[in-house]
Amino acid sequence: LLDPAPIDRATTTTCGYCGVGCSLRVHVRDEQVAAITPVHGAPVNRGHACVKGRFAYAFTRSRDRLTTPLIREAGRDSPLRPATWEEALDAVADRLTAVRDRYGGEAIAMISSARATNEENYLAQKFARTVLHTNNIDNCSRLCHSPSAAGLTASFGMAGGTNPFDDLDRADCILVAGANPTEAHPVIGARIKQRVLDGARLVVIDPRRIDLVGFADVHVQARPGSNVAVFNGIARALLDNGHVDQTFVRERTSGFDELTELLRDYPLDRAAHLAGVDPTPLAEAARLYGSARTPAIVYGLGITEHTHGTDGVRTLTNLAILKGAVGTLDGCGVLTLRGQNNVQGASDMGALPDLLPGYQPITAPRIRTRFSRAWGVEVPERPGLRILDMFAAATTGRLHALYVIGEDIAQTDPDTRRVQAALAACDLVVCHDLFLSRTAEHADVVLPAASFLEKDGTFVNFERRVQRVHPALPSPGEAKTDFEILHLLAQRMDADLGCPTPADAMAECASLTPTFAGISHDRLDQEGPLHWPCRGPDQPGESRLYLDRFATPDGRAALAARPYLPPGEQPDQRFPFLLVTGRRLPHYNSGSMSRRTPDLDLSPREVLDLHPDDAARLGLADGDLVEVTSRRDRVTFPVSLTDTVARGQVFTTFAFPDRPTNALTSDCADTTTGCPEYKVTAVALRPS
Ligand code: SF4
Numbered sequence: 001l002l003d004p005a006p007i008d009r010a011t012t013t014t015c016g017y018c019g020v021g022c023s024l025r026v027h028v029r030d031e032q033v034a035a036i037t038p039v040h041g042a043p044v045n046r047g048h049a050c051v052k053g054r055f056a057y058a059f060t061r062s063r064d065r066l067t068t069p070l071i072r073e074a075g076r077d078s079p080l081r082p083a084t085w086e087e088a089l090d091a092v093a094d095r096l097t098a099v100r101d102r103y104g105g106e107a108i109a110m111i112s113s114a115r116a117t118n119e120e121n122y123l124a125q126k127f128a129r130t131v132l133h134t135n136n137i138d139n140c141s142r143l144c145h146s147p148s149a150a151g152l153t154a155s156f157g158m159a160g161g162t163n164p165f166d167d168l169d170r171a172d173c174i175l176v177a178g179a180n181p182t183e184a185h186p187v188i189g190a191r192i193k194q195r196v197l198d199g200a201r202l203v204v205i206d207p208r209r210i211d212l213v214g215f216a217d218v219h220v221q222a223r224p225g226s227n228v229a230v231f232n233g234i235a236r237a238l239l240d241n242g243h244v245d246q247t248f249v250r251e252r253t254s255g256f257d258e259l260t261e262l263l264r265d266y267p268l269d270r271a272a273h274l275a276g277v278d279p280t281p282l283a284e285a286a287r288l289y290g291s292a293r294t295p296a297i298v299y300g301l302g303i304t305e306h307t308h309g310t311d312g313v314r315t316l317t318n319l320a321i322l323k324g325a326v327g328t329l330d331g332c333g334v335l336t337l338r339g340q341n342n343v344q345g346a347s348d349m350g351a352l353p354d355l356l357p358g359y360q361p362i363t364a365p366r367i368r369t370r371f372s373r374a375w376g377v378e379v380p381e382r383p384g385l386r387i388l389d390m391f392a393a394a395t396t397g398r399l400h401a402l403y404v405i406g407e408d409i410a411q412t413d414p415d416t417r418r419v420q421a422a423l424a425a426c427d428l429v430v431c432h433d434l435f436l437s438r439t440a441e442h443a444d445v446v447l448p449a450a451s452f453l454e455k456d457g458t459f460v461n462f463e464r465r466v467q468r469v470h471p472a473l474p475s476p477g478e479a480k481t482d483f484e485i486l487h488l489l490a491q492r493m494d495a496d497l498g499c500p501t502p503a504d505a506m507a508e509c510a511s512l513t514p515t516f517a518g519i520s521h522d523r524l525d526q527e528g529p530l531h532w533p534c535r536g537p538d539q540p541g542e543s544r545l546y547l548d549r550f551a552t553p554d555g556r557a558a559l560a561a562r563p564y565l566p567p568g569e570q571p572d573q574r575f576p577f578l579l580v581t582g583r584r585l586p587h588y589n590s591g592s593m594s595r596r597t598p599d600l601d602l603s604p605r606e607v608l609d610l611h612p613d614d615a616a617r618l619g620l621a622d623g624d625l626v627e628v629t630s631r632r633d634r635v636t637f638p639v640s641l642t643d644t645v646a647r648g649q650v651f652t653t654f655a656f657p658d659r660p661t662n663a664l665t666s667d668c669a670d671t672t673t674g675c676p677e678y679k680v681t682a683v684a685l686r687p688s
Contacts, residue, residue: 016452019338021461026472050186066448067477093492105133112351113406117457135384146673151313157551162333173292178302223276225567231315233271243290245324255559296332310672314560327546338462345460353384358513391422410438568668575682591655608637
């Protein structure tokens with residue numbers, strides 16, 4: 001503890017900053033956080049935590065916290081004014097009811113929150129389906145790991161990583177692709193480094209020379225958008241080098257012949273050419289992964305946030321399947337590094353337009369009937385809108401109301417002009433938030449929400465581990481949890497969501513969701529975290545998947561023959577640079593929480609990383625301003641000269657609203673899931 005004065009109490013909870021899900025001890029004095037310390041012996045973080053988890057808590061008592069509801073008196077041009085909960089809830093209930101009754105439930109859409117608890121996400125999708133009568137519900141996994149859900153399900157049968165982090169401790173080769181764990185998932189980054197110091201080989205595939213490259217045996221600095229070519233090239237090399245586990249392929253996989261046929265077109269030289277790299281590092285990457293005994297793959301948003309993101313996931317999983325390094329004790333499988341703290345859980349809970357809790361398809365009559373009976377309301381059959389489709393529906397007059405829980409879509413979603421146009425086109429915009437976000441500025445009603453340190457429930461981390469979240473603080477002013485708000489709103493719309501407590505919500509979810517059937521708050525409190533699938537109260541939960549059979553319809557891992565296709569945008573004479581967006585260590589997503597922690601002033605402003613050779617060509621010195629123009633908009637940044645970015649590429653984040661990076665980003669999206677291509681935007685640079 002930084003201050004030796006006695007504390008009033010300490011509460012153990014789960015970090016709300018990233019998908020690692022570290023266990024934290026929150027020390028409270030005078031109803032303020034006095035300190036946060038990592039929990040020793042916690043299975044995920046083993047006594048470690050990063051700078052965000054330990055120190056970024058001042059936002060909880062920031063003067064910017066919303067403490068009362070806000071409503072507009074007369075139309076979008078009038079100012080937001082403080083209101084009572086009665087007024088605000090009545091306004092939302094009346095206007096949602098009016099839209100639903102006039103245009104039908106499909107004229108309303110909800111965006112649930114990857115920061116909210118499982119129980120809140122469960123309640124949000126139940127509210128959408130039973131009160132609003134629509135499947136128009138999605139969550140921000142659409143914008144990050146929806147290609148993982150689709151790709152992993154198609155390859156292996158379930159929408160989650162295959163192995164626990166602990167398996168990294170026995171990996172003799174770790175292939176990190178499209179992820180920068182040192183900054184985005186620091187506790188895992190540290191664990192990978194330790195494993196390398198203990199003797200594991202490390203392959204890094206990333207357009208930037210990220211911190212882990214300093215620990216790597218080989219760095220494949222592939223051009224953004226070339227993942228499928230890279231993985232097809234490595235797969236071809238596994239075949240050519242005799243590194244394919246033929247017994248595994250014969251007994252436990254499908255699609256081998258189609259893949260080998262496709263891979264005729266991907267000799268290393270061609271794959272390297274497509275990826276803009278020398279063949280030598282690509283060959284070395286293939287040799288290291290192929291010759292390993294217990295290889296692990298760790299990947300992140302650099303694989304998914306592409307026009308061909310699902311193909312990227314599928315072709316990456318091909319490597320683990322060919323090697324026989326998944327679904328067996330001889331391999332460490334495929335680990336997905338999820339971004340937000342509960343992005344796995346938001347999807348697990350069915351905050352998705354086509355899937356009910358546990359990824360049960362809405363189109364399956366038997367499943368829909370089960371939920372309809374349990375909820376006492378007919379669940380709509382037609383799949384709803386994905387997030388980007390919601391914006392298109394709003395601007396074309398098909399969507400009249402948008403209800404956003406804890407996401408700042410006007411800052412974090414791509415092509416923000418389009419988002420703002422959609423918000424302006426809606427008759428009603430409602431949001432729950434901690435702060436007056438860019439999205440809240442467009443809302444008709446803003447409801448003050450509780451932070452993760454003020455909530456009871458559970459999160460799921462990116463190894464499918466369900467962990468308890470306990471309230472350490474009361475909410476400031478009149479702020480309420482999303483769980484309470486949804487209940488109060490449903491009551492005003494003459495509906496009863498049931499499950500009055502978060503424990504009840506998890507119990508109801510478990511009764512309807514086979515993969516969560518054995519999970520309850522009581523059990524988590526008594527036994528500690530549990531991995532899903534956990535199919536009964538006497539089951540331990542499966543941390544390592546597919547040891548007997550894969551969960552695909554035929555029980556086999558499905559190899560995917562996917563050709564390389566170029567990204568949605570290409571540089572040209574007008575827009576000769578490629579902009580890649582990502583994360584920096586001190587900040588989280590929109591930065592709304594991390595920017596409000598003065599002690600965390602490591603990165604107080606946004607910059608654009610630029611290679612010194614490009615800077616010299618443009619006549620720019622470190623700190624100079626540069627105007628960045630894409631096909632959509634222009635934004636000015638100070639430049640930071642660094643050779644961690646390749647020539648012809650620039651990098652920044654979207655954590656600072658005064659540098660609205662997503663005004664620039666591409667409106668291209670994954671053809672399978674609609675995940676935006678945040679990682680490839682063609683831009684021009686001009687000294688400002
Ligand atoms: Fe929190 Fe992630 Fe840092 Fe752990 S690594 S303390 S979960 S932000």
